[in-house]
Structures are given as C-alpha cells and as structure tokens.
Amino acid sequence: MTQVIQDMDLLRFATAGSVDDGKSTLIGRLLLDSKAIFEDQLESVEATSQSRGYDYTDLALLTDGLRSEREQGITIDVAYRYFATPRRKFIIADTPGHVQYTRNMVTGASTSDLGLVLVDARQGLTEQSRRHAVLLSLLRVPHLLLAVNKMDLVDYDQATFEKIDKEFTSFASRLNIPDLQVIPVSALQGDNVVTRSENMPWYQGPSLMHHLENVHIASDRAMRDVRFPVQYVVRPKSDEHHDYRGYAGQVAGGVLKPGDEVMVLPSGMTSTIEGIDLYDRELDEAYAPMSVVVRLTDDVDVSRGDMICRTKNLPAQTQDLDAMVCWMTSAPLKPKQKLAIKHTTRTARAIVKDVQYRLDVNTLHRDLAAGELALNEIGRVQLRVTTPLMTDPYERNRTTGSFILIDEATGNTVGAGMINS
Template identity: 60%
Template sequence: MELLRFTTAGSVDDGKSTLIGRLLYDSKSIFEDQIEAVEKSSTKKGLDHVDLSLFTDGLKDEREQGITIDVAYRYFATPKRKFIIADTPGHIQYTRNMVTGASTANVALILVDARNGVLEQTKRHSFIASLLQIPHIIVCVNKMDLADYSEERFEEIVQQYEEFAAKLDVKDVRFIPISALHGDNVVNRGENMNWYEGGTLLHTLETIHIGSDENHIDCRFPVQTVIRPHSDEYHDYRGYAGRVAGGVFKPGDEVMVLPSGLTSKISSIMTLEGEIAEAFPPMSVTINLEDDIDVSRGDMIVRPNNQPENTQDLDVMLCWLNPNGPRPRAKYILRHTSNEARAMITDIVYKVDINTLHRNEEDKDVKMNDIVRAKVRSTRPLFADSYRRNRHTGSIILIDETTFETVAAGMII
C-alpha cells in the first residue's frame, strides 16, 4: 500500500487539530478507550460536544491553552492508502516545528478560517511549504458553518489565496470548503454545501497522485551500513544497505561508488521479503555488487553517467532552529544523507521577511525561526543535488559540535 505523509499548517485557531480529530474520528481510526478519554476531558471542560482537537493535542500546556505547541504525529489507514499526519503549530514562535513536520510531507493542508480569510500566518506557512518543495497543497477553507456555508465567501478566499500563491513555487493547489467541527466535506459530504462539486478531503487524500513526487531519473543510493554476517551460511556475503534516494536500480545495472569512483555491476537487490527485480524511492534495500570494492557508510552508489555535484561550498536556505544564533567562524557538524563532515557558515547572504517575502540584505542577525540564505563550507567534498531536484540529497542539517543540538535545517540551492 502507498504511504502518504501530510502536514497541517495555517494560522492559530484555524482548526488544524480539530480537522485531524474529525478525520480520525469519522474514518473510524481511533480506539474506543481514546474516544472515552477525550469524551471525559470534553465534559470536564464543560463542552456539550466532543473536543476533537484533544486527539492530537496531548501535551498538558496544549490542552490548557487550546493550542498546538509541538509536532504531533498520527498514523491511520483506509483500504486505499496508509497515512502519516504531522499536526504542526500555528504560532510564529513555533515556525521551526512547522519546518520539521513539513520536511518529509507529500501534501500540505493549509487551513484558512472562512471568517478571517488569508492571514499573515497563512502566507508564512504557504511560503515554507513552497520552500520545502511540498508537491501538493490543499487549501481547506474551514469554519464554513460560521460563514453560513456561503459559496461567495469561499470564492473570495480562493481568489485571495491564488493572488498570493502566484508568487510561490507551487505546482498543485486545490481548494475544499469544510466544517471540521460538523464534519462537512472532511470524510462525508454533508448537506450544507451542495454547490461544491469536488471530492471530500479524505477522498482527495486517497486519490491524489504522489507516484511522480519522487525523483526517478537520477540514481542515488546513500549507503547507511555494510552488512557482513559472520556465519558459515553467508561466509562471503557483503551487502550495502540504505534507502533509495532517487532513480531506479535493477540487477545488471552498471554503477559507480563515490567518492572512490570505482565501478561495478549490481548482482542482486534484497529486502526482508527476499530478492526483488528493481528498487526505487523510498524503498529500504540491500544492494549487492559483483566486485569486492571498498564501500562504507557515507558513500553513495550512482550511475557512472549521472553523478551529483561534488562540492565543498554549498549555497543553502537555512531555517535556524536554535535559541542562539550562528557564532562567527564556529564549526558545526554537517549531516547530509548518511554522510558527515565538519563545516562552517562563511556568509549570511540575506534574511527572508516571511511576511512580505522580501530579502533583507542589511540585517545579518539570525535568531530562532529565521529563514536565511547562507554560504556553508565543509571540510571535505559532499555529493549533493539541488533541493528542487531531490529533497533527500538536497537537504542538510547543522549540529553544534559542543552541545550536539541540531541548530539549522538547510535546503541546497
């Protein structure tokens, strides 16, 4: 079964957690004891209905304040697909949490309150979604029950968003009018918006085409570990395990190992279920080569005629995740696929004003949640693609050498 990852985004109180609660509740994806616990909590809060947001807002502070603070991951499945939901916060000071939850998503659900329309935070999260190259955006115009289920109001918001989205790098944008509280157009259609002729949110999530979201052209296989069983049965076995980051690998293909540049052919590709005829993203497999050559963690298996760029100087968009800004000439651990190197930030080119999308080249003072364009130099060459070409081989993280905290996430330009 295909796995679809999606994230929620939007302004505070647009109903993100309620929407996910409704999605889980109406698709019968919640255990009875969880429903009972949430019903008790709702009664204790003096509500006459089940507070669906409590299914995802599990932290004590979240329940007291009625907001989402951390990223909550939820899993559910229908007969057509498996899903992983990242419920991310709406507040500006939790932008970094939104980046974390959205970094692996196929789809971003951008919620808009039908009463308020497109707000600054809607634009901010849409910009981050486009920066992270999330292939599909579904704009859910929520709280339609408070706007009298008005088709005119829905069309107004669609026009507002389309005017803003014209500045962004997004390929596929869809709009659905919903009421998360009452369940209209979430799992079931409801009877209040007969003017809307499109599918429900769940139907859209089940049918949206994600097969072409991955890069199936450029073959990239970062080696995570070398498998050498010490047993008589597999005495001479040597396999290279990892996750396919791009392209399609088949037995018999000629491949090159970077950085050594040695070439060989694939003799077989193995999974837990046994040998397979081809491997493609995001499968985790073990590749066996015909020749015994030196391959170790951090190396990359590619095609000889299609190699990533070999560089020490990276031009990146960084989202700063740490309360302390970058220190001058400080050394960081740079992690790229399964490879590590030491690195330093040599220059801050500009800071992005997320509200206006303008570039500020004067302000170089980087604080938590800021998004900046920076120059990074590593101590040894990395085999990287642009993030636009491949989200796996085009992303990095920077780790503080002294505290081992992740200080920044970056997209290679």
C-alpha cells in the same frame, strides 16, 4: 489482510494553521470518521464534552493530550498521528502554527507529500496563512490543500469562500506550488471533511478525505537520478555467509536493478549490481524510499557515507554549498562559525562563509543587511565543508539536496539546509 495494508500507498501530510483555526478538531474528525480511534477513547471524549456543558462532541480533545504535555513543559517538536482508509495509509504531522515554532513546522513538512493549511472562514487569510504557504513552498512540498474551515459560522456563504479562494490562489501564484486545491469545510459539523456537504450545494469539488485519498503522489518521487547513500557495510560473521558483502541504505532516488552498471563516489570506482536483498528475499528492483542491501560484482572499496549512482548520471561533488538555512537555536548563525554537517549518511565539518540575506517569510523580502540568522529565521547561506559531499539541488531531490547542521559541543541539531545548486 496484513499484506494488503503493507502494500497500500502512504501519504504523509503536514497540517498548519493559527491557534483558533480548528486544526485539532479537523484532525479529530478525520480520525473519527475514518474509524481510527477506539470506542473507549470516543466515550471518554463524549463524557468530557458533556461534563464541560457542551452540546456537541469536542473532537479537539482527541489531540488535547499533546497540548497538555506542552503545558507541562515537555518538548514535542511535531505530533504524529497515524490512520488508514481502504484506499491509503496516512501519517499526519501536526505542526505548531506560531512563528516561534517555525523550526517545528520545517521539521514536520520536510518529509511531507502534502501541506494542509487551515484558515478560519470568518478571519480570511492572515499573516500566518501566508507564512505557512511560503514555508511549504520553500520546502518543495508538491501538493498544497487550503481548507477554509468554520463555514457553518458564516452560514455556508459561497461569496465568503470564493473571496478567500481568489485571494489565496493569487498569493500562491508567486510561490513554487505545483498543485493547489481549496476546499470549504466545517470540521465541527463534518461538512466536506469525509463526505460532500448538503449545506454547500454550490461547491462541486471533492471532499477533503477524497482529495487526500486520491491525490497523485507517485510521480513526485525522485525517479530521474539513481542515488543510494551507503549507511552500513554488511559482513556477516557466520561461516554460512562468510563471503557475503553488501551495502545497506535507503534509496534516495531512481531505480536500482541487478545488472546495472554503477559508480561509487567519491572514489569513482565502477562495478555492476549483482543483487538487491531484503531481509528475507532478493528483489528485482529497488526504488525510493526502500531500505535494501545492494551487492556488487566487484570487490571495490565502499564505506559509510559513500554514494552509489549510475555512471552517466552523477551528483555534484562539492565542498562549497549555497543553501537556504532555517536556524533552530537561540544563539545566532554568524559568518566564520564552525559546525558539523550531516548530509545523507556522510558527516563532515563546515564553516559559515557568508550569510547573504535573511528572508522575510511573510513578504518574501530579502534583507541583504542582516548578516546573521536568529532563532526560527531563514536565509541564504554559503558554507565550506572539509570533505566533498555528493549533492543535488533540493528542488530536484529532497534527500540529497538537504542537510542538517550540528553544534559540535552539544550534539544538538541547530539548523536545516536546502541546497540551491
């Protein structure tokens, strides 16, 4: 059974919605109906609901512990929840929806396969709904699911749903969203969350859980270009393995196999893959996002921050970066500012050459006169780094196309970037 669970497909998805759209209730419903909570947890929630005079079980209480932590002043960027069904494992990144937490949403959505945006059927699309869709598009999240919640409060009206569906689909057509699904739900009553709703016979699509279990994500992986950033050089000290030399890291793209001819960047030295190891066995191949140790047939100079790739399919080697940057600290990003930059496993220093424009994520308007980026703002920035980085456009590879900016004085992450070209 353990092996079956380990081999199951994993879907990461980020949830986003306004404060009263029912996000906590929906997550609670998914956890409850997928049997991902303990009986004592459910009993506690039921008891609390009764003590408050509710005539229903308030599933939002399953995540209220996190909210109370925020009220106590504890910083939580993104709350992660884990659960599994017989078909798939899931990691939920529960991201705050308010504009002041844009940086938190960027953090949670940056590694997600799917973005789940909630809207209240009574309110329809709001400015926040559009902003969430724009952010998910900027972060190249390949699948977007719009859940029109609280359908029970509009008497499961088909016209209300279709109006929101049409309006959002029209807006999404202006964005880079490859796959969009719109589902009417009631998180409180359970309609169309795990099972199809009898209250909405006019809706013929999948339930929310069915879509999450079956959305195809294998083709989303960066399989075209072999990218293996070296994180650590493995040289055991024991006499038994004194000749062993391997390079540990996480595959960022493509498929690695023994016998493949590869090049190490930035040196340009070539070799052949002798073997690929996990801690307990050798592998016939490795692909993203597996963490492995690669052995080469030749004793070439390889160190942390280098990248192994195929000889005829190389990333760009550049010291000039053109990127969309989300700024994450109160002091603004300005031209001539000096920062540390971390790209895959390589760290360098960078200087801000120019802030070309600030992007209004509500209207997609480009403010060319901005000149700087304030907290939670996103804009197009030109950077110059001290050492060449091996990069791909973010739309081609979300790992080699992204980076973080670090304040050298404090060590805090102050920005996240997505490389344009």
